[in-house]
Amino acid sequence: MAKTIIRFSHATFGFHDVLALKDISLEVSEGEFVGVIGPNGSGKTTLCRAVLGLLRPLEGSLQIFDCACEQLRCHHRARIGYLPQKGALDRNFPITVLETVMMGRYGVLGLFHRPRKRDREIALEALVNVGMQDHRDTALGDLSGGQQQRVLIARALAQQPQVLLLDEPTTGIDITTQHSVLELIRRLHQELGLTVLLITHDINMIRPLVDRLVLLKTRLFAAGPPDEVLKPDLLSQVYGKELVITEKDLVIVEDYHHHR
Amino acid sequence: MLEMLSYDFMQRSLLAAMLVGAMCSVIGVFVVLRGLAFVGAGTAHAAFAGVALAYLVGLPPLPLAIAFGLATVWLTGVMEEKGRMKLDVSIGILYTATMALAILFIGLMKGYNAEVYGYLFGSVLSVTPEELGIILALSLLVLGAILTFSKELYFIAFDQEMAEASGVPARRIFYLLLTLVALTVVVSLKTVGAILVFAMVLIPASTAYQLTHSLSHMTAYSVGIGISCATGGVMLSYLWDLPSGPAIVLLATAVFLLSVLLSPKRLRRAGLAAS
Numbered sequence: 061m062a063k064t065i066i067r068f069s070h071a072t073f074g075f076h077d078v079l080a081l082k083d084i085s086l087e088v089s090e091g092e093f094v095g096v097i098g099p100n101g102s103g104k105t106t107l108c109r110a111v112l113g114l115l116r117p118l119e120g121s122l123q124i125f126d127c128a129c130e131q132l133r134c135h136h137r138a139r140i141g142y143l144p145q146k147g148a149l150d151r152n153f154p155i156t157v158l159e160t161v162m163m164g165r166y167g168v169l170g171l172f173h174r175p176r177k178r179d180r181e182i183a184l185e186a187l188v189n190v191g192m193q194d195h196r197d198t199a200l201g202d203l204s205g206g207q208q209q210r211v212l213i214a215r216a217l218a219q220q221p222q223v224l225l226l227d228e229p230t231t232g233i234d235i236t237t238q239h240s241v242l243e244l245i246r247r248l249h250q251e252l253g254l255t256v257l258l259i260t261h262d263i264n265m266i267r268p269l270v271d272r273l274v275l276l277k278t279r280l281f282a283a284g285p286p287d288e289v290l291k292p293d294l295l296s297q298v299y300g301k302e303l304v305i306t307e308k309d310l311v312i313v314e315d316y317h318h319h320r
Numbered sequence: 321m322l323e324m325l326s327y328d329f330m331q332r333s334l335l336a337a338m339l340v341g342a343m344c345s346v347i348g349v350f351v352v353l354r355g356l357a358f359v360g361a362g363t364a365h366a367a368f369a370g371v372a373l374a375y376l377v378g379l380p381p382l383p384l385a386i387a388f389g390l391a392t393v394w395l396t397g398v399m400e401e402k403g404r405m406k407l408d409v410s411i412g413i414l415y416t417a418t419m420a421l422a423i424l425f426i427g428l429m430k431g432y433n434a435e436v437y438g439y440l441f442g443s444v445l446s447v448t449p450e451e452l453g454i455i456l457a458l459s460l461l462v463l464g465a466i467l468t469f470s471k472e473l474y475f476i477a478f479d480q481e482m483a484e485a486s487g488v489p490a491r492r493i494f495y496l497l498l499t500l501v502a503l504t505v506v507v508s509l510k511t512v513g514a515i516l517v518f519a520m521v522l523i524p525a526s527t528a529y530q531l532t533h534s535l536s537h538m539t540a541y542s543v544g545i546g547i548s549c550a551t552g553g554v555m556l557s558y559l560w561d562l563p564s565g566p567a568i569v570l571l572a573t574a575v576f577l578l579s580v581l582l583s584p585k586r587l588r589r590a591g592l593a594a595s
Contacts, residue, residue, distance in 0.1 A: 112485045151458055154535060154537075154538045161472075163474070164486065166472065166486070166488055171469070171489070
């Protein structure tokens with residue numbers, strides 16, 4: 061039985077009386093690939109921020125690794141490689157690919173330690189892992205959306221994390237690139253033995269990849285293998301009218317608008 | 321031309337200009353990248369209000385300028401975090417309110433005080449040895465802090481939340497940056513003046529921004545441009561008998577305009593768009 065590395069027990073999160081997540085109990089084991097799904101505003105990103113230690117539970121508890129996260133700024137963060145939701149990256153921001161990936165070392169190094177040759181090697185290795193080694197001196201802003209995602213994944217890998225936390229990694233990039241980014245994540249999961257937590261609205265796309273799906277809508281509706289979670293009665297409770305299930309058992313959540 | 325270097329006051333003012341040029345252009349990189357331009361401009365006016373108050377009540381100007389400057393940046397930082405009001409609006413209010421205070425303090429003074437106006441318009445040619453000592457000490461402090469925390473400062477300029485998420489104490493680093501901005505502004509007040517100081521922070525960094533797509537290169541270019549414009553401006557001011565503040569700032573502006581015209585980034589993007 062693999063070690064549990066993330067444990068929510070009856071944890072509730074929110075801001076100013078608005079509850080984003082209520083009474084969540086969930087355990088994630090080392091090496092698992094977990095997909096987190098749910099409609100807009102279901103608390104997916106809150107879950108992500110909680111795992112990162114940016115939010116404290118209002119009730120219940122959250123343990124990451126061996127850490128109870130009472131302290132918001134917690135040492136465990138450097139062991140979680142995080143790919144944030146793709147915001148509008150300023151294409152003119154003067155930063156090269158290698159400089160971007162080196163930032164992955166900064167949190168690990170801590171204050172007062174300057175990056176050394178070894179850190180640079182780790183960053184270059186991370187670039188090789190995502191297949192971007194030939195672009196190390198290219199401006200980040202000159203890359204395509206999919207290439208930028210790869211570089212930001214390399215930045216997360218440069219932390220040498222145990223957990224890879226990806227918030228909507230395929231949103232805002234074209235469909236071919238989406239597949240290649242997901243294939244990259246699958247490969248990193250297998251080859252580097254990383255625990256992956258992938259947050260997405262695209263159920264079809266991740267269904268074949270994950271060990272377990274977690275279905276959220278403020279509460280945790282289900283957590284288990286895809287076949288157990290993707291049941292019409294469960295899904296319709298969460299998605300309501302937006303849900304269409306086709307004959308071939310494909311789940312389509314209509315009209316996804318990305319609010320951000 | 322070399323005879324100017326034989327005067328004590330010229331040596332002092334060139335050294336002061338060099339230090340201020342270096343300090344402003346380094347902090348400017350983070351100000352430009354983190355989008356704090358307006359914050360700094362507001363701080364300069366607040367610091368000037370501190371100077372005016374000091375002259376009114378007969379206290380040394382530097383500590384009060386620092387106090388006013390710090391109070392303004394920290395208040396701005398809190399306002400940005402709370403996000404209750406748009407940042408440009410809240411800074412706009414702070415900016416004009418502190419300027420109103422400065423005018424009020426000056427109005428309350430009996431008679432005309434030329435020294436106060438020196439802080440408004442800057443007079444690097446009249447820097448005294450004591451003032452040079454203070455500039456040296458504070459610029460070493462600011463540059464030392466930037467050097468020590470450079471990787472964290474770059475990270476929060478790139479993406480503060482991502483920095484926080486990977487274990488960098490991003491919030492504290494952000495307040496450190498604000499504090500360094502305030503100190504830089506205060507130290508530079510005497511040299512280029514409250515109205516013009518922010519040009520010295522913004523222009524070298526924005527010029528460098530046009531020229532490169534690498535963080536380390538941008539910083540190096542910015543410092544080079546900052547020091548050259550500051551010392552070049554002082555020399556022009558001596559040679560042509562111009563006020564020093566405007567000489568420095570206009571020289572820097574000319575370099576900036578040139579960089580916009582010749583920006584490899586812009587030319588390349590235009591080339592990509594055309595092809």
